[in-house]
Amino acid sequence: MGLKDILPGGGTSATTGGILGMGSPTFLTSRVDFIVNWGRRNSLWPMPFGTACCAIEMMASAASNFDLARFGMERMSFSPRQADVLICAGRVPYKLAPVLRRVWDQMPQPKWCISMGACASSGGVFDVYSMVQGIDTIVPVDVYIPGCPPRPEGLIYGLMMIQEKIRQESLTRHFEHRAEEPGLVAQPRASDIEVAELSGAFGNSTQQDQLSDGKTVRVASTSEDL
Amino acid sequence: MKEEKKSGLDAVDEGPVSSDVSRAEHSGGQADAGEHASVAALTEHFGSAVVRHRVYAGDQHVLWIAPEKSHEILSWLKSDPDHQYDMMSDVTAVDYGNGRPINVVYQMFSTVHRRELRIRCELPLDALEIDSVVDLWKVANWLEREVFDLFGVTFKGHPDLRRILMPDDYAEGHPLRKDFPLRGRFSRAEQTRRALNQDVERFYRPEDLSAGHTPQQVADVEVGTLASDDAEGDA
Amino acid sequence: MAQRTIDLEVGRGREMGVDGNPALSPIAPFDIAEPDMSTEHMLINIGPQHPATHGVLRLVCELDGETVKSVVPDIGFLHSSFEKLGEYRSWNQIVTLTDRMDYLAPLIYNCAYVMSVEKLMGIEVTERCKVVRVILMEMDRIFGHLLWLGTTAIDVGAFTPFLYSFQQRERIYTLHEELTGARITTSATRVGGMMADLPEGWTESLSEFLDTFPDTLAEVHHLLTGNQIHIGRTQGIGAINREDAINYGFTGPNLRAAGVDYDLRKDRPYYDYETYDFEVPVGQHGDCYDRYLCRMEEMQQSVGILRQALDRLPDGPINVDDPNISLPSKTDAMSDMESMIHHFKVITEGIPAPEGDCYLGIEGSKGELGMYLVAEEGDTKPVRWRVRPPSFVNLSVIPKLAEGHLVSDLIMINASLDIVLGEIDR
Numbered sequence: 106m107g108l109k110d111i112l113p114g115g116g117t118s119a120t121t122g123g124i125l126g127m128g129s130p131t132f133l134t135s136r137v138d139f140i141v142n143w144g145r146r147n148s149l150w151p152m153p154f155g156t157a158c159c160a161i162e163m164m165a166s167a168a169s170n171f172d173l174a175r176f177g178m179e180r181m182s183f184s185p186r187q188a189d190v191l192i193c194a195g196r197v198p199y200k201l202a203p204v205l206r207r208v209w210d211q212m213p214q215p216k217w218c219i220s221m222g223a224c225a226s227s228g229g230v231f232d233v234y235s236m237v238q239g240i241d242t243i244v245p246v247d248v249y250i251p252g253c254p255p256r257p258e259g260l261i262y263g264l265m266m267i268q269e270k271i272r273q274e275s276l277t278r279h280f281e282h283r284a285e286e287p288g289l290v291a292q293p294r295a296s297d298i299e300v301a302e303l304s305g306a307f308g309n310s311t312q313q314d315q316l317s318d319g320k321t322v323r324v325a326s327t328s329e330d331l
Numbered sequence: 332m333k334e335e336k337k338s339g340l341d342a343v344d345e346g347p348v349s350s351d352v353s354r355a356e357h358s359g360g361q362a363d364a365g366e367h368a369s370v371a372a373l374t375e376h377f378g379s380a381v382v383r384h385r386v387y388a389g390d391q392h393v394l395w396i397a398p399e400k401s402h403e404i405l406s407w408l409k410s411d412p413d414h415q416y417d418m419m420s421d422v423t424a425v426d427y428g429n430g431r432p433i434n435v436v437y438q439m440f441s442t443v444h445r446r447e448l449r450i451r452c453e454l455p456l457d458a459l460e461i462d463s464v465v466d467l468w469k470v471a472n473w474l475e476r477e478v479f480d481l482f483g484v485t486f487k488g489h490p491d492l493r494r495i496l497m498p499d500d501y502a503e504g505h506p507l508r509k510d511f512p513l514r515g516r517f518s519r520a521e522q523t524r525r526a527l528n529q530d531v532e533r534f535y536r537p538e539d540l541s542a543g544h545t546p547q548q549v550a551d552v553e554v555g556t557l558a559s560d561d562a563e564g565d566a
Numbered sequence: 567m568a569q570r571t572i573d574l575e576v577g578r579g580r581e582m583g584v585d586g587n588p589a590l591s592p593i594a595p596f597d598i599a600e601p602d603m604s605t606e607h608m609l610i611n612i613g614p615q616h617p618a619t620h621g622v623l624r625l626v627c628e629l630d631g632e633t634v635k636s637v638v639p640d641i642g643f644l645h646s647s648f649e650k651l652g653e654y655r656s657w658n659q660i661v662t663l664t665d666r667m668d669y670l671a672p673l674i675y676n677c678a679y680v681m682s683v684e685k686l687m688g689i690e691v692t693e694r695c696k697v698v699r700v701i702l703m704e705m706d707r708i709f710g711h712l713l714w715l716g717t718t719a720i721d722v723g724a725f726t727p728f729l730y731s732f733q734q735r736e737r738i739y740t741l742h743e744e745l746t747g748a749r750i751t752t753s754a755t756r757v758g759g760m761m762a763d764l765p766e767g768w769t770e771s772l773s774e775f776l777d778t779f780p781d782t783l784a785e786v787h788h789l790l791t792g793n794q795i796h797i798g799r800t801q802g803i804g805a806i807n808r809e810d811a812i813n814y815g816f817t818g819p820n821l822r823a824a825g826v827d828y829d830l831r832k833d834r835p836y837y838d839y840e841t842y843d844f845e846v847p848v849g850q851h852g853d854c855y856d857r858y859l860c861r862m863e864e865m866q867q868s869v870g871i872l873r874q875a876l877d878r879l880p881d882g883p884i885n886v887d888d889p890n891i892s893l894p895s896k897t898d899a900m901s902d903m904e905s906m907i908h909h910f911k912v913i914t915e916g917i918p919a920p921e922g923d924c925y926l927g928i929e930g931s932k933g934e935l936g937m938y939l940v941a942e943e944g945d946t947k948p949v950r951w952r953v954r955p956p957s958f959v960n961l962s963v964i965p966k967l968a969e970g971h972l973v974s975d976l977i978m979i980n981a982s983l984d985i986v987l988g989e990i991d992r
Contacts (some may be wrong), residue, residue, distance in 0.1 A: 234515030470815025
């Protein structure tokens with residue numbers, strides 16, 4: 106029974122990459138991971154970006170009956186600089202989009218994002234001219250919570266999913282987890298084609314097929330069409 | 332453009348039905364001027380400026396008046412001791428579509444005489460201008476701004492006529508018009524790009540904040556250009 | 567209409583203690599003249615993401631030190647174009663949109679909207695439906711005021727009333743859920759009646775709530791009403807006089823705090839409100855403290871109205887008997903051919919409206935909530951659906967109210983107006 110049998114993953118990185126091996130976790134990194142992730146997930150400071158009805162359910166989750174404090178999340182940080190997880194609760198119109206993006210950019214790593222409710226996840230009931238059809242076109246989302254509004258139990262389930270996601274993180278994949286390109290600050294999160302596909306035309310209540318330069322297009326095949 | 336009005340299952344996806352121009356305008360509603368003191372007095376006082384009178388929903392009196400005389404009539408309704416409409420409940424507009432004039436609606440209530448009255452002014456689509464009543468009722472300030480924002484009606488004499496609900500440089504038009512599609516005129520990608528290119532700090536400078544000022548002139552943004560493309564950019 | 571004032575044993579002087587005896591005030595009197603320093607005015611931006619703006623509201627303030635020289639509210643950050651969406655939805659489908667506008671008191675919006683449609687169409691609802699709607703509206707008035715209470719207290723720094731009010735709100739959430747299946751987005755009403763009748767045991771649950779709620783209200787009174795800090799933060803702040811209040815369009819508790827005795831339940835009554843025995847609190851000074859007192863007393867009065875309504879709740883059908891308006895029950899629709907045809911027609915074609923327009927204002931929790939509907943002959947969708955939102959008009963007065971006050975007072979004034987951005991931006 107050699108080292109290869111007891112170490113996770115056959116211990117290949119221990120024999121090739123050193124103790125803090127790159128690529129696959131080693132015994133040491135997995136212990137450190139455990140402590141770090143345990144600390145992170147049990148003391149998440151949410152940044153409540155509450156806009157509409159979902160914000161009221163978020164407030165109800167923080168209040169005595171459902172109590173987010175038992176998850177370590179009672180310290181709702183209203184300053185993004187001190188927050189870990191952005192909970193976007195409620196509908197986000199285009200006028201609010203740059204504000205959401207700026208708040209997200211201001212949060213330091215490690216950060217996660219929860220899209221709470223149908224409107225934040227996909228536009229919800231509001232397939233209209235002023236509503237962002239899902240905040241994942243603007244910020245990278247980790248967990249989507251469906252509901253209109255989701256019950257506090259739903260929000261708590263979503264938060265527990267974030268905790269699970271954090272639990273599975275690893276220092277060896279640090280660059281992957283915390284990837285953020287400075288050039289993408291204040292740019293749409295999804296490419297033009299993805300945005301067009303996400304909010305594709307359906308039904309004849311659309312009547313919206315005109316581009317800003319007057320040309321008409323039905324389906325966007327390349328980003329030049331947009 | 333006359334659209335066929337669909338019914339039943341075909342109508343499920345139907346958007347807002349624009350009215351036929353050929354349909355008789357405001358044909359319903361019996362008009363009994365005697366039941367409402369202000370209606371009778373107005374018709375007597377202003378004669379031809381009162382275009383039409385209808386009674387809807389049992390007891391709702393609606394008067395159409397000529398838009399040129401709107402300020403005079405509304406001011407008389409506010410100050411005359413027999414009427415004294417001191418509370419302006421609402422200022423809004425109705426677009427029937429299909430080239431029909433846009434109606435600006437004033438909903439008024441008198442706390443002294445406990446009477447309510449609705450006044451409407453028809454504005455043809457090529458002359459969407461009417462006098463502002465901000466000097467009479469301060470509440471009309473934001474209400475008229477909203478009508479300007481969503482319908483494009485200009486209120487002459489308004490101290491601060493600019494968009495209120497949409498961003499100041501919104502280039503797709505006036506949303507609540509019937510010819511404005513529900514999902515907007517630009518593609519979603521374009522809307523997202525424009526949204527994230529907004530510079531929210533650009534719209535307020537200390538000089539702009541004093542009440543009753545001439546609002547900061549935001550250059551008319553043509554459809555197809557981004558606001559930041561304009562040469563005039565003050566930080 | 568007699569003016570009614572609330573008699574409370576609270577002094578208005580800043581040196582007055584809780585029991586009426588002079589006390590050392592922890593807050594300095596605010597008539598000390600500040601030395602005039604020549605400094606630039608500072609431009610700060612509050613919001614739209616801010617804990618104390620009660621929604622996505624942006625206040626751009628020009629400050630001279632801490633004093634507000636001018637403030638410009640910037641709204642539209644929650645504009646969801648309900649009114650345009652309404653033009654694409656049939657009469658009953660719009661009910662689901664109304665919850666999402668004022669999410670703090672959704673049943674009031676549900677009721678206000680269908681009341682306006684029914685008035686336009688000339689539909690008279692059943693007696694039971696009227697009393698049930700009064701019950702739901704008053705319950706949601708308490709619901710909305712409780713949230714106002716919690717968030718205003720937390721703005722002033724008092725955390726405990728927030729928890730108390732949310733605990734009471736949870737009980738109303740449970741009542742919402744038992745009736746409609748949803749906590750916030752209730753969509754309980756339909757044209758001609760309600761989505762469903764009150765379930766068994768619901769009135770008993772409501773009675774239980776009414777038995778214990780006044781005790782919590784008394785506790786919060788004890789915490790806040792005589793509290794020196796609260797008084798210092800709210801008395802004299804954001805005052806407005808009678809004529810200005812009417813001219814600027816204030817309605818609801820904001821207007822009544824300024825001394826105008828105007829309550830739509832008393833002055834333009836609907837649903838037999840004139841037969842209920844309740845008082846309307848009217849303030850004197852029009853400042854934040856009077857608004858606070860008015861709303862606290864209104865909650866108390868609502869409890870009284872609810873008890874009376876529960877007593878007089880008649881039996882009988884909840885929906886109008888007209889098959890062209892109300893859906894027949896599933897049992898009937900499945901067994902009787904005519905009912906099936908009516909069911910089909912109501913769902914696919916909708917309810918045709920007569921030509922005309924209708925404006926109906928009711929006393930919502932924030933003020934006069936008006937629903938304006940325009941329809942053409944035979945329309946199953948409105949040509950125009952306009953909501954006259956009380957908070958929109960109330961918020962427009964902030965530049966006038968806040969001038970000359972401190973920034974922290976601006977937050978307090980904003981809180982005392984009881985605004986909800988969902989209905990402001992629609």
